[in-house]
Amino acid sequence: MPYVDGFVLAVPKQNLEAYKAVARTAGEVWKEHGALAYVECVGDDVPQGELTSFPRAVQAKDDETVIFSWIVYESRAQRDAINAKVMADPRLKQDPAAMPFDGKRLIYGGFETLLEL
Secondary structure, eight states: OOEEEEEEEEEEGGGHHHHHHHHHHHHHHHHHTTOSEEEEEEOSSOOOOSSOOHHHHTTOOTTEEEEEEEEEESOHHHHHHHHHHHHHOGGGOOOGGGSSSOGGGOEEEEEEOOOOO
16 A cells, blocks of 8 residues: 655745745656655645644644645655655755745654555
8 A cells, every 4th residue: 555745834825836836846856756646735725723723733824824735655665765865856955944934834744554445
């Protein structure tokens, strides 16, 4: 079954086009190195919950939107090998201060597929 890396982050609405450009490059790099799929989604119906929610999880401000994304790999071993290549790829070398979002509020993790229909 596939292995998935998942991400949730907040992006200032004014930076969405800049984020999209960064994401497009990142997606191309991940796919070139072997990822099966690379998906970026922008929040459309992500209400602020009373206790938990996507906006609360990333401490989204009023002028920010939530991004939910994932990358699919054949396996955990493939993911580890692909990510090593991606992290060494010069196309993704960028000053963290120049990123169009606050990386300190990025949530990410790797997930084994439990069910796929």
